[in-house]
Each structure stands twice: as C-alpha cells, then as structure tokens.
Amino acid sequence: SFMEEVDKPIITTLHTILQDPPLDAKRVMDEVLRLSDMVIVLARVGAQILEEVYDTLPFKVRYIPHGCPNVPFVKSSTAKKGLDLEDRYVLSTFGLISRGKGIEYAIRSLPEVVDVRPDVLYLVIGETHPEVRKHEGESYRQSLLDLVSDLGIGDNVRFVNRFLSKRDLIRFLQATDTYILPYPNRDQISSGTMLYALCTGKAIVTTPFLHAQEIIDEGAAVGCEFRDPVSISKRVKRFIELEEIKEQYEQQAYEYTRDKIWPNVAMRYINEFYKTLGL
Known part of the structure; x- marks a missing residue:
C-alpha cells in the first residue's frame, strides 16, 4: 500500500x-x-x-x-443591516445539503416558533452536496421545499442555494440570532459548521452528536433531541423569550473558540x- x-x-x-x-x-x-x-x-x-x-x-x-476563523464578536442587529434582515428574527443552518443533515426536522419545528415570533426567518444556506446531486439530483432539496409549502411557512424559510465565500458566510452567521444543527447521526465526531457558528458567537441549538455533546457539556450550546421538531422548537423559543439567556450562550460560544x-x-x-x- x-x-x-x-x-x-x-x-x-x-x-x-x-x-x-x-x-x-x-x-x-x-x-x-x-x-x-x-x-x-x-x-x-x-x-x-x-x-x-x-x-x-x-x-x-x-x-x-x-480550527475556525478569527472574527470579531458582532451583534446580530448590526450584521442584519447589510443583508436587509433588520425586521427578522434569523435562524440558520449552513453546509452542503444532504439527507444526513436533518434539515427537515428544523423545518417541522418552525410552526410553533412562528406562533410566538411571526417575523422568524430560517435561512438554509448552501448548495446541494455534489455527490448527492450526481446520484439523486435536487430531490432532497425539493422535498424540503414541498415540506415548507405543506406547512404554510413560505414566508419564514429562505434557501440560499449557492456556495458562499468565507466572507459572505460569516456575514450571514453574524446576522443569525439562533443557529440550528439538527444532525440525526449521533456518531459524527467533527463539525466545521459548528465551529463557524461558535466562533461568530451564536446561540446554538444542536442535537447531541458526539462532537456537539462535548460543546454542550462545556455550556457553549443547548442540546435538543434527535429527530424531534418539538424539542428543537422548545429550545429556540427559550432563546426568543429569554434574551439574557441567549446573550449568555452567545458569549460562551465565542469564548469557547478563542484557543481554536x-x-x-x-x-x-x-x-x-x-x-x-x-x-
């Protein structure tokens, strides 16, 4: 060999x-x-x-x-101005889109969130994974679009269907109020998207996959159950309703990455x- x-x-x-x-x-x-x-x-x-x-x-x-980039801690209200998002409470998930990301569970959580915060906007950032597109085209993305339509939340979900430069990606993350990582696979031991969300100081709701569990244990993110939209919505609503708690998690997330x-x-x-x- x-x-x-x-x-x-x-x-x-x-x-x-x-x-x-x-x-x-x-x-x-x-x-x-x-x-x-x-x-x-x-x-x-x-x-x-x-x-x-x-x-x-x-x-x-x-x-x-x-590792992760070294970026300043910027309040989401400041970052939203350049993206025309000032009047929205922004949720986001980013990465190459595939069925293993669990985005459907985050989308299913939204109706309960919209009930308490009608201005919520969930950004699904990233293009379909090239290998996924090669084998099944855009069928997974289309299933997510169909789900959004079925739930009647078209005004609350936006797909950013392109590969973003690092600079543009960081701008979107800085404009995010709560970042969602709904991965359904417990065995994942590394997540670059998690580190990006942490280094931009986001309040994070994540399933407890192996890497995430370490971060949850250190108080830098909040855990939710696997494949459980109700669990996701409860954690997101807590951040919406308790701004002080949200700000504490933002600071914890940012501090967690300073040596990384x-x-x-x-x-x-x-x-x-x-x-x-x-x-």
Whole structure:
C-alpha cells in the first residue's frame, strides 16, 4: 500500500471515526493506525473511540480541535443591516445539503416558533452536496421545499442555494440570532459548521452528536433531541423569550473558540510535526 511504501514518519488526521465499523472498514482503519506514527483527532471523544474500538495506544493519539476563523464578536442587529434582515428574527443552518443533515426536522419545528415570533426567518444556506446531486439530483432539496409549502411557512424559510465565500458566510452567521444543527447521526465526531457558528458567537441549538455533546457539556450550546421538531422548537423559543439567556450562550460560544482559531491550531500541528521528527 501507499503508506507501507512511505519512508518517512506518517501523521494521520482522522475526520471521521466509526464506532461500529463494518469488518472491511475496521481492517483498513487498523492498518492506517498501525502504519501511522501519530494520529490526530478533532474531538476528544475520538481518542476514546480509538482506544476502545481499535485498541490504539493512547500515546499515539493527539487531540487538535477543528480550527475556525478569527472574527470579531458582532451583534446580530448590526450584521442584519447589510443583508436587509433588520425586521427578522434569523435562524440558520449552513453546509452542503444532504439527507444526513436533518434539515427537515428544523423545518417541522418552525410552526410553533412562528406562533410566538411571526417575523422568524430560517435561512438554509448552501448548495446541494455534489455527490448527492450526481446520484439523486435536487430531490432532497425539493422535498424540503414541498415540506415548507405543506406547512404554510413560505414566508419564514429562505434557501440560499449557492456556495458562499468565507466572507459572505460569516456575514450571514453574524446576522443569525439562533443557529440550528439538527444532525440525526449521533456518531459524527467533527463539525466545521459548528465551529463557524461558535466562533461568530451564536446561540446554538444542536442535537447531541458526539462532537456537539462535548460543546454542550462545556455550556457553549443547548442540546435538543434527535429527530424531534418539538424539542428543537422548545429550545429556540427559550432563546426568543429569554434574551439574557441567549446573550449568555452567545458569549460562551465565542469564548469557547478563542484557543481554536486557525493560527493557534496551525501552531499545534507544527509542534506535533517537530516532535514526530525528533526536532
């Protein structure tokens, strides 16, 4: 294999680690772990899974968080002015759209939210994942549009169906009042979208997938149940009704990421590279 031919120290970063892998996947992962001099995980729970499921020795594993940009903390009311959103309470979710994102559960939560805040606007930001589009076209997005129509909330949902530059994405996030991560898959151990929402100081409602649970435990986000629109709506309404609580979570989210900005993460990688090389 390629890794066996490499005559240099190998450092492997694992973005995804399966807790219950198929036999072939486990065989491949076992070989990757055996041939790696060091393995980097993006969430602390990843180290635990490697030890318990793959019998990886702890000294071989390092935790380096998923990085994020360093942006100023800006109130949503300020950021909305440039996006013509001043008169809306903005919810958002962003990322490449696919069935594994659980956006339908967030949409189903909206009628109860609209009852208490008729000016709410849920932004679904991002284009369909290229691999999804290749195999099923825009059928998932169309199912979401149909759901919005069936629920009669066309004025409360907007699809931003394009890839945004980092600058434009951050502007939308800064204009967001509450960010929703409705992922239905508990096993996800890394979420770049979560880090972006945190670093812009958002009040976050998220399902407790593995990476999110760490963040919930540190008080930087609020958890909701998997595949449960009622649970989502309850958490969102709490932020709407209790502005002081919302502001506390915004501050906690922003503070949580201060050591995770890209220059700090890059330096941690550099230090591990030097250690591996014995320098």
